[in-house]
Amino acid sequence: MRPVYAVSGGVSKFAKARPDKTFQAIVKEAYDYAIEDLGLEFRQFTELVDGSVASYFSDHFTRQLMAGIMAQDYLGLCPKPGHRVEGGGATGGICFQEGWKNVASGLMDICVAYGFETMSHVNTWKGNEFIALASDVSLDYPVGGFYSGYYAMMVTRHMKEFGTTVEQLATVSVKNHINAYHNPYAQKRNRYTIEDVRQAPMVAWPLTRLDICVMSDGAAAVILCSEEGLEKLETASGRRLPRVRVTGIGRGTDAMRMADRPHQTLKDFLRQNALPHETNSQETCDYYAELWQGGFRYPGIHSFRAGRMASKRAYDHCGLIDPIAELDFVELHDAYTSSEIQTYEDMGLCRYGEGGPFATSGTTFMPGIDYGLDLIESPVCPVNPSGGLIACGHPVGATGLMQAVFAIWQLQGTIDRHFGDATLQLDEPRRGAIHSHAGTGTYVTVTILEAED
């Protein structure tokens, strides 16, 4: 596989509704921004780009099949190769990785990955119904198809299993919303307190409205290239482009029906799912042995095995051993505050069962921001510095690509230029992870990006 660089990106301002434009024209906002940021004219880029991958989740929201080709056509990318990918909430993350494949395989030198979702075309509760159709329509959907309900069941099990508290969940909401306060692309830019989160209307016990992301209209685009592609872009733009290399790719899956997920033995967990820094530590092995003695089984419904396997593969791909020490930041799929806590564990930022206290420790917060919380630890690996899905919004097909764009800007050190505010710029980050996740952890992608000099 060839080295692949993520050289540029663009995001439309995420909003509750964008009736002013059709989906194609919203994608074009993100696409044009990405081209302009390379210092290229539209026609110059069109001449150089080899093809595309399109990302959107639901045909229901647009009530349009083949929306991908409509975007391709509007962007002026015909007759170049392209295809649409779909994998629920992970659609954007999968799209990014398919773009990577196009370049890494040698098929393309320059590939654009673009995605969108326009969820405002139906009311919120019909939108929830569309999303719930991404659960088994024979056996799960008719029982009361509602994704917030499915996730909330995972939460009650996590709470019962590990003692995780609703205040710990709420802390994630406070952190991500306050981060987004400095991100002009975010849909919700509010400062909330833990009390605000808990007093918000209850949606699915114990998740309140502020534990859950909102529906959005939005688009995002990322330009990926090989070394040869980079050379072509630099020759055309007449300037050196910042190097952000895609070094790790991982993907995992799990059973569609949560009910069907296994409850594995410790032996199987250690053999199949544990990360090297866990198996290398006798103390951690003892910790897990104790969990199993207490009745813990993996993954059950409290953990996302797909997220763990995606992380394991991505870390292995780039030779990363100790995630918390070696990642400077993570943009992860916090459609629910609880998912962020579960994902800390899946990604090995902390051990299974420790996500709750880890969330409130301060480790995953941004330096230099006052959250109005009593945090014990200093920031080590900020999680969702952009504000995540909870605050930025979750226009499904765009989300995973939005994470990529924010990660690229973070590693380029260009947050100030794009946000008009340097608060969210970390001090010379070298390595970041993006994590994209589909309904109850069915498809999960993890991608590692690194700054190169």
Added chain:
Amino acid sequence: MTDSKKLPGKIEESDDGQILFSVPFPEELSPEALQALKGMRPIIIKQPYAIDYIHSYGQDSPFFAGLAGGTLLGCRDLETGYTYANPRSHDMYTGEPTDWVQLPEQGRIHAFTVCHFGSEEFLPQTPFVLILVELEGADTLLLSRLVGVDPDEASLDWIGMPVKARFLRNSKFKPTDVYFAPSE
């Protein structure tokens, strides 16, 4: 074309569907007026969409027939004994066909939530309680509804609660033909 056959010169108009009888629009399409169209607010219309699907439960059909008869059926791999609390005609570990087995009506709550909101279809039923049930002899869980608890008194203590299956008398051939209530 023959003179004797009169062909329509225009499409016949009808009064059904959505009609806006007059749309605000410039009288004269001057260059300025054409330019000003870019500042026009979008036209947003309602598009109804309804479909009846012909949905087959296929190889899972006996599960629903079982519910109609007041029986919970699961699937078991003969070699390993691994038992699913859901219909699944092939085992995911051995790849072999499974056999139908009758599952007990008694179980325990593994996880739950109270939905105070829901998808449009289920919104009128809120608040309702979703549970994942552990059934004796099954290795996987069953998603169902719980009645007989106060949705305003949700508590982690519900986890582990013994529950018993109940069946609709008039089967709708949906997974909601079975639901659970706390067992005495």
